[in-house]
Amino acid sequence: MDQALQAHSQSHKAAQTSAEVSAPAFDLIELFFFAYRDFVGDADRLLEDIGFGRAHHRVLHFVNRQPGLMIAELLDILGITKQSLNRVLKELLDTGYVEARAGVTDRRQRLLFPTPKGHRLAMDLSDLQSRRFERALGELPTDARGPAIDFLLAMIDPAERDRVCSLVWGKSREEKS
Amino acid sequence: MDQALQAHSQSHKAAQTSAEVSAPAFDLIELFFFAYRDFVGDADRLLEDIGFGRAHHRVLHFVNRQPGLMIAELLDILGITKQSLNRVLKELLDTGYVEARAGVTDRRQRLLFPTPKGHRLAMDLSDLQSRRFERALGELPTDARGPAIDFLLAMIDPAERDRVCSLVWGKSREEKS
DNA sequence: CTTTTACGTCAGCCATATTGACATATTTCA
DNA sequence: TGAAATATGTCAATATGGCTGACGTAAAAG
Numbered sequence: 001m002d003q004a005l006q007a008h009s010q011s012h013k014a015a016q017t018s019a020e021v022s023a024p025a026f027d028l029i030e031l032f033f034f035a036y037r038d039f040v041g042d043a044d045r046l047l048e049d050i051g052f053g054r055a056h057h058r059v060l061h062f063v064n065r066q067p068g069l070m071i072a073e074l075l076d077i078l079g080i081t082k083q084s085l086n087r088v089l090k091e092l093l094d095t096g097y098v099e100a101r102a103g104v105t106d107r108r109q110r111l112l113f114p115t116p117k118g119h120r121l122a123m124d125l126s127d128l129q130s131r132r133f134e135r136a137l138g139e140l141p142t143d144a145r146g147p148a149i150d151f152l153l154a155m156i157d158p159a160e161r162d163r164v165c166s167l168v169w170g171k172s173r174e175e176k177s
Numbered sequence: 178m179d180q181a182l183q184a185h186s187q188s189h190k191a192a193q194t195s196a197e198v199s200a201p202a203f204d205l206i207e208l209f210f211f212a213y214r215d216f217v218g219d220a221d222r223l224l225e226d227i228g229f230g231r232a233h234h235r236v237l238h239f240v241n242r243q244p245g246l247m248i249a250e251l252l253d254i255l256g257i258t259k260q261s262l263n264r265v266l267k268e269l270l271d272t273g274y275v276e277a278r279a280g281v282t283d284r285r286q287r288l289l290f291p292t293p294k295g296h297r298l299a300m301d302l303s304d305l306q307s308r309r310f311e312r313a314l315g316e317l318p319t320d321a322r323g324p325a326i327d328f329l330l331a332m333i334d335p336a337e338r339d340r341v342c343s344l345v346w347g348k349s350r351e352e353k354s
Numbered sequence: 355c356t357t358t359t360a361c362g363t364c365a366g367c368c369a370t371a372t373t374g375a376c377a378t379a380t381t382t383c384a
Numbered sequence: 385t386g387a388a389a390t391a392t393g394t395c396a397a398t399a400t401g402g403c404t405g406a407c408g409t410a411a412a413a414g
Binding site: 230231232257258260261264265283284285286 | 369370371372373374378379380381
């Protein structure tokens with residue numbers, strides 16, 4: 001069967017599109033796929049006991065990371081529509097993991113905060129995922145934390161990087177006003 | 178649900194005191210999230226023109242990588258049910274990206290092969306994703322390809338690694354080049 | 355006072371996954 | 385040979401997480 005594929009690959013060389021380059025990095029592609037799958041799998045297992053999914057996790061994570069987040073900012077970070085957010089956010093509000101307070105200067109805004117319960121869940125999920133990173137980095141010969149950060153950052157669209165960087169390392173929402 | 182939460186909360190405290198969990202690696206968590214999102218976004222944009230989604234991509238990718246794959250093997254790799262696979266696979270067969278032949282020794286088996294058209298699409302998608310890796314690795318000071326592979330592999334569940342390694346390199350991890 | 359902004363909501367659609375039950379062909383084994 | 389195990393297909397119902405479009409409302413900004 002490998003012969004069949006090779007023969008066919010040769011015969012169509014002329015018809016290959018402009019996208020064709022050197023040998024594809026199948027190993028990196030597949031390792032990234034499986035690594036991410038296991039990474040989110042940790043959180044999935046913790047969440048399914050409470051009846052939440054990944055959508056809830058993402059919302060809770062960013063609300064916990066940036067307490068006082070506005071709806072519009074959250075939509076921008078997640079890249080989803082307000083209708084999509086609404087069902088998930090409503091469940092988080094109803095079950096008391098997140099709470100919303102009207103903005104001080106602008107009372108149209110609903111600023112989102114984690115409740116103590118929501119904060120604990122968010123930290124448990126983050127700890128779980130951090131432990132995977134710690135284990136992984138600990139398996140590597142030298143300290144690979146810096147290189148890992150550099151690699152992951154380099155994988156992000158250059159145009160997106162500033163936004164991501166300020167989200168990851170930037171100021172908290174309290175100083176924003 | 179309250180019980181689950183309470184137990185969960187206590188286990189968190191225990192973990193904090195005994196395992197001395199340091200501050201969660203929010204940066205790695207979020208960078209991994211955004212990196213993976215951009216990574217799959219490349220393929221998503223190419224696929225949506227033909228009306229395919231990520232599910233089609235995953236099936237086509239592994240069929241292209243391992244021509245002659247059996248249905249059961251594919252289900253095992255993807256970790257989904259046959260009912261989920263069926264619709265997607267049917268569309269790939271109907272549109273002529275994948276073809277199925279009965280097994281030689283066991284005619285119950287349906288061995289899956291990429292058609293020339295399917296092979297080209299799979300390679301276009303892989304090339305697109307490879308270019309992101311090449312760009313990313315090229316931005317880093319020293320050659321980071323080996324370290325990147327090691328890091329991604331370390332992120333995968335230890336119990337899963339041998340399976341992933343033989344899938345990626347067709348051999349065990351020790352003999353990986 | 356009008357417009358814009360920030361948000362909520364209803365209604366319907368699509369894609370991807372799930373489980374359970376049942377059908378069919380084929381191979382294997384007692 | 386006849387029974388059981390295997391590989392796969394299929395029908396039906398359900399969940400989740402997204403989408404678009406349209407419409408409503410309260411508050412801020414001009």
